[in-house]
Amino acid sequence: MYTMKHRISAMAGVFLLFAIAAAGQEQVAPLTLQESVSTALKNNFDVKQSELRSESASIVLKQSRRDLLPAISGSVGHGYNQGRSIDPFTNSYIDQNVGFANYSLGGSITLFNGLLLQNSIRQNSLAYEASRMEQQQARERLTLDVILAYLQILSNEDLLNQATLRADLSRQQVKRLETLNKEGAIPPSQLYDLEGQLANDELSIINTRNALDASRLRLAQLMNVEYRPDMQVARLSEAALQLTQRYPFSAGDIYNSAVDQLAIIRGAALRKESAEKGVQVARSSGMPNLSFSSNLFSNYSSLATRNSLGGIENVTTDQYIDVNGTRYPVIAPQQNMRSEKIDFSDQLKNNYSSSFSLNLRIPIFNSLQTRSRVAQAKVDLKNAELVESTTQLELKQAVDQAYFNMQAAWDRYGALNRQVEAFRQAFRAAEARFNAGAGTSVDYSVAKNNYDQAQINLINARYDYVLRSKVLDYYRGALTLE
Numbered sequence: 196m197y198t199m200k201h202r203i204s205a206m207a208g209v210f211l212l213f214a215i216a217a218a219g220q221e222q223v224a225p226l227t228l229q230e231s232v233s234t235a236l237k238n239n240f241d242v243k244q245s246e247l248r249s250e251s252a253s254i255v256l257k258q259s260r261r262d263l264l265p266a267i268s269g270s271v272g273h274g275y276n277q278g279r280s281i282d283p284f285t286n287s288y289i290d291q292n293v294g295f296a297n298y299s300l301g302g303s304i305t306l307f308n309g310l311l312l313q314n315s316i317r318q319n320s321l322a323y324e325a326s327r328m329e330q331q332q333a334r335e336r337l338t339l340d341v342i343l344a345y346l347q348i349l350s351n352e353d354l355l356n357q358a359t360l361r362a363d364l365s366r367q368q369v370k371r372l373e374t375l376n377k378e379g380a381i382p383p384s385q386l387y388d389l390e391g392q393l394a395n396d397e398l399s400i401i402n403t404r405n406a407l408d409a410s411r412l413r414l415a416q417l418m419n420v421e422y423r424p425d426m427q428v429a430r431l432s433e434a435a436l437q438l439t440q441r442y443p444f445s446a447g448d449i450y451n452s453a454v455d456q457l458a459i460i461r462g463a464a465l466r467k468e469s470a471e472k473g474v475q476v477a478r479s480s481g482m483p484n485l486s487f488s489s490n491l492f493s494n495y496s497s498l499a500t501r502n503s504l505g506g507i508e509n510v511t512t513d514q515y516i517d518v519n520g521t522r523y524p525v526i527a528p529q530q531n532m533r534s535e536k537i538d539f540s541d542q543l544k545n546n547y548s549s550s551f552s553l554n555l556r557i558p559i560f561n562s563l564q565t566r567s568r569v570a571q572a573k574v575d576l577k578n579a580e581l582v583e584s585t586t587q588l589e590l591k592q593a594v595d596q597a598y599f600n601m602q603a604a605w606d607r608y609g610a611l612n613r614q615v616e617a618f619r620q621a622f623r624a625a626e627a628r629f630n631a632g633a634g635t636s637v638d639y640s641v642a643k644n645n646y647d648q649a650q651i652n653l654i655n656a657r658y659d660y661v662l663r664s665k666v667l668d669y670y671r672g673a674l675t676l677e
Contacts, residue, residue: 225429228345228676235341238419245333252326256319262312265304272297283496294497301490309482318472321465328462339669344414348428350658351407358403361647362396369393392640441605446598449670456672463583470579477572481565489551499537594670601663608656615649622646
């Protein structure tokens with residue numbers, strides 16, 4: 196019997212180990228902040244679109260550089276004429292079938308066009324650099340949004356834990372009062388008050404859990420992945436959430452760093468420089484254009500022939516001599532001529548020709564298109580200047596607002612720390628009186644609600660300050676994942 200009990204215990208232990216192992220395999224590791232940011236940067240639509248815009252600008256820049264290279268083209272034409280046509284070999288009219296072919300190779304290069312190509316290269320280079328800054332801006336902004344969403348999840352988790360502890364404490368008090376009420380030791384109203392408090396705490400759990408699910412959904416949307424209600428995120432280190440001192444930089448320092456390092460500011464400046472080059476490009480379109488061109492040409496005709504000398508033979512001519520009244524025809528030697536077709540390769544060699552030329556094109560009147568291009572380029576430049584100045588102004592306003600929010604969050608955190616400590620002492624006293632039967636349920640509920648609400652406010656203030664600090668780090672160009 197003793198042995199059988201040991202066997203049963205051993206088997207139960209084995210099954211328990213298997214169950215624990217299976218549960219460990221099914222458990223998904225919490226998502227870290229680094230993984231969240233990496234996934235978002237990989238999947239986010241706005242980031243991908245900014246990458247495509249940058250790639251497109253790179254292609255335009257490469258092509259503007261290639262426009263400096265010579266343009267070379269060749270042509271091959273084969274045909275067959277029937278009826279009356281011109282023999283491409285003799286340039287005379289013929290009335291027979293003829294096959295023909297034309298071959299040409301030509302090239303040209305621009306020697307001068309008012310620096311249009313060089314200015315276009317510079318304009319497209321600045322536009323490409325601006326697109327890279329905009330791509331970096333999209334990545335930095337997304338990183339900030341992911342960090343804020345991640346911290347919001349941690350904040351809601353802390354709030355949910357706090358709400359659960361509140362409900363557990365209320366539940367314990369309700370159980371204690373139920374026992375006392377059965378014994379008739381307390382008025383029933385005290386139990387009803389605590390049951391109402393418990394219901395309020397349970398409602399707070401529901402609301403906080405909904406807020407937690409909403410923050411998880413927000414993070415999933417930023418990462419562009421399927422939403423999972425059981426998503427878990429890794430907790431940050433205590434050092435990352437430790438609030439020991441106020442943010443060490445002033446609003447002016449933050450703004451100066453943002454102007455120098457923030458990608459959106461640098462991108463706007465590059466767009467303005469690109470627009471300035473655009474004005475020069477538009478003016479260059481009205482300048483004279485000098486180019487050099489060269490061509491090679493040859494052709495073939497199926498009727499092309501050539502005559503060659505053959506043998507010599509005696510031929511009776513239409514001349515004669517008179518000998519004593521008798522006419523005798525004159526026989527004279529004659530060179531025979533032989534006609535043969537010219538080979539294809541020989542025709543290409545014999546018909547080869549080449550040419551080169553310098554071409555100067557001077558715009559005289561083109562329906563004032565150059566003037567319109569310059570006017571439009573100047574409008575684009577003014578718009579770029581307006582965007583740059585507006586971006587700097589909006590940045591200054593955003594930095595001032597973010598700095599104000601950080602100061603307010605720090606002051607609120609300090610005040611709430613003092614409030615929590617005061618309400619903690621008040622709740623302990625009220626709880627002790629209530630447990631001893633010297634206090635009322637109303638006094639206990641008021642003290643508990645004050646203490647609980649102060650703890651909730653402190654959690655919110657703590658994460659609010661961390662969020663505000665991360666926003667300022669973003670403006671300083673010093674945003675980290677710690």
